[in-house]
Amino acid sequence: MTAHPHSYHTHKNCAQMLTQLNDYADHTLPADLCAELEAHLGQCEDCQIVLDTLSKTIYLVHRLPEPEQALPQDVEQRLFATLRLEEFLVA
Ligand SMILES: [Zn+2]
Numbered sequence: 462m463t464a465h466p467h468s469y470h471t472h473k474n475c476a477q478m479l480t481q482l483n484d485y486a487d488h489t490l491p492a493d494l495c496a497e498l499e500a501h502l503g504q505c506e507d508c509q510i511v512l513d514t515l516s517k518t519i520y521l522v523h524r525l526p527e528p529e530q531a532l533p534q535d536v537e538q539r540l541f542a543t544l545r546l547e548e549f550l551v552a
Contacts, residue, residue: 473501475508482515483542 478501484490485498502508 473497475501475505475511478502478505478508479511482512 478498481490481494481498485495490498502512
C-alpha cells in the first residue's frame with residue numbers, strides 16, 4: 462500500500478465514506494477503513510438513511526419470486542453503484 466497522494470482528512474465527508482461501501486460490500490476494503498466506515502455509519506444519520514435505502518433495494522432485488530427474473534449480477538452491481546453515486550451527486 463502506498464502513501465495517500467492527497468492530503469488526508471481525518472474526518473471524511475459522507476460521499477467519501479459511501480464510495481467505500483462498494484469495497485466494503487465486496488469485502489475488499491482494508492480492515493482499518495472498514496472500522497472507520499463503521500464508526501462513521503454509527504454516528505452519521507445521513508449515511509444510515511442511505512444504507513437503509515440500499516439495504517431495502519438489495520432485499521427487494523433478492524426477493525424477486527422467479528430466479529430467471531433476477532437481474533444479472535453485473536447489472537445488479539451497476540445498479541447499486543449508480544444508486545450509491547446518485548444519492549450523493551444530487552445532494
Ligand atoms: Zn455520513
